[in-house]
Amino acid sequence: MDQKSHPPANDLKLQKQIFAVASGKGGTGKSTFAINFSLALAALGREVILIDADLGGADISNLVGISAPRYTMKDFISGEVTYLSEILEPTPSSKLRLICGGSDIISISNPYYQQKMKLIRNISMLEADYIVVDLGPDITFNNLDFFNSAPVGFLVTQNVDPIILGFYRFLKAAFVRRLKQEFRDEQFVLNIINDFQNKGWSHTRRNLIGSIRAASQEVHARLDKILETFQPKLVFNMVSSQAARKTADQMFSFILENFGFRLQTAGFIPRDRDVERAYEHSEPFILRYPRCDGSKAIFEVLTVCGLNRTAAGEQVRGFADFFRYIKAEASNWQFIKI
Amino acid sequence: MSEEKDQKSFQRGPDRRRNDRRKTYVDPADLPFPDRRKGDRRQKDRRVYSDEEREEILKRIRGGEDES
Numbered sequence: 001m002d003q004k005s006h007p008p009a010n011d012l013k014l015q016k017q018i019f020a021v022a023s024g025k026g027g028t029g030k031s032t033f034a035i036n037f038s039l040a041l042a043a044l045g046r047e048v049i050l051i052d053a054d055l056g057g058a059d060i061s062n063l064v065g066i067s068a069p070r071y072t073m074k075d076f077i078s079g080e081v082t083y084l085s086e087i088l089e090p091t092p093s094s095k096l097r098l099i100c101g102g103s104d105i106i107s108i109s110n111p112y113y114q115q116k117m118k119l120i121r122n123i124s125m126l127e128a129d130y131i132v133v134d135l136g137p138d139i140t141f142n143n144l145d146f147f148n149s150a151p152v153g154f155l156v157t158q159n160v161d162p163i164i165l166g167f168y169r170f171l172k173a174a175f176v177r178r179l180k181q182e183f184r185d186e187q188f189v190l191n192i193i194n195d196f197q198n199k200g201w202s203h204t205r206r207n208l209i210g211s212i213r214a215a216s217q218e219v220h221a222r223l224d225k226i227l228e229t230f231q232p233k234l235v236f237n238m239v240s241s242q243a244a245r246k247t248a249d250q251m252f253s254f255i256l257e258n259f260g261f262r263l264q265t266a267g268f269i270p271r272d273r274d275v276e277r278a279y280e281h282s283e284p285f286i287l288r289y290p291r292c293d294g295s296k297a298i299f300e301v302l303t304v305c306g307l308n309r310t311a312a313g314e315q316v317r318g319f320a321d322f323f324r325y326i327k328a329e330a331s332n333w334q335f336i337k338i
Numbered sequence: 339m340s341e342e343k344d345q346k347s348f349q350r351g352p353d354r355r356r357n358d359r360r361k362t363y364v365d366p367a368d369l370p371f372p373d374r375r376k377g378d379r380r381q382k383d384r385r386v387y388s389d390e391e392r393e394e395i396l397k398r399i400r401g402g403e404d405e406s
Contacts, residue, residue, distance in 0.1 A: 164395070165392060172387065201390050201394075251398075254395060254398050
């Protein structure tokens with residue numbers, strides 16, 4: 001079997017403004033973040049496509065009030081339509097379109113390699129200012145590859161142990177897979193990574209980055225490039241900001257010490273009754289309760305990521321300004337009554 | 339005749355394939371992706387997480403809370 005017969009997903013790096021949203025554990029608020037983040041961008045006049053890539057467990061369409069989408073990802077993966085652009089679903093917002101996931105057949109959860117590559121290629125062919133890809137919660141090769149293919153990856157977590165650990169597992173698995181893809185032609189480096197995975201944590205933890213760097217100058221340079229570019233953005237959901245910041249700081253230093261790359265904080269979405277109420281009614285909180293703390297947190301994420309600009313290039317400087325755009329957007333959504 | 343035939347079929351069996359040095363064995367786990375249409379097996383599991391790692395993370399992120 002020729003190893004090079006498989007171009008890794010990373011070779012088809014998605015170069016547009018594409019954001020992958022992952023979590024490593026279900027129920028973290030990943031899809032809620034993805035829809036509200038997408039709506040915030042759409043409210044600023046940006047063309048946005050939100051893709052529900054939670055293959056097998058799709059539910060975003062419900063959150064935007066589409067109960068029976070005409071097409072889903074199933075139609076694309078099964079080859080019933082040729083291009084992903086054919087299954088774009090309009091939403092009440094003229095700037096936001098949706099690609100609904102298909103959860104009605106089980107085989108969609110496990111697409112063939114070629115189907116996955118076709119999907120990644122088609123995502124990069126979509127015409128939009130921003131594409132937001134909401135991934136499934138579990139640590140599968142599909143989710144890891146989609147996450148690693150997108151230029152910007154958000155990881156949504158909460159400040160509770162099982163979810164923090166799930167986020168850590170996803171992050172580590174994505175990083176190791178990224179390393180394996182990059183160094184697939186360097187058997188010596190692959191052996192180091194396999195050793196790292198197979199032997200005990202305390203045995204190899206300090207050696208991973210150091211041992212790879214020591215392989216050769218060329219490998220050293222390639223590794224440094226990965227460490228520079230692999231910078232997932234962390235979104236803490238349902239947290240008190242102070243406690244979460246402390247956890248985030250500890251995680252950042254742990255990751256940097258052991259894996260050599262830096263995490264970035266994108267924002268903290270507070271525990272907010274309005275957010276919960278909107279979720280109970282399957283409505284995006286940013287539209288249902290535009291003044292709520294959750295909406296402010298989404299604006300913070302836009303600002304931290306440098307996305308607080310309208311389509312005309314005008315900078316949205318404060319939340320009061322942002323609120324005007326959100327309120328105008330909410331008027332397009334008939335099921336929302338402010 | 340039948341013995342000869344048996345011998346030939348034996349030579350074409352698994353033993354002959356095992357000694358074929360033209361093929362270099364590649365661990366499927368080291369392949370970037372399995373191509374199941376070509377009969378590749380799923381990638382083997384690799385450990386990405388251990389109990390001692392879990393304890394260390396929790397100690398790290400929760401350890402300081404007692405002091406505050």
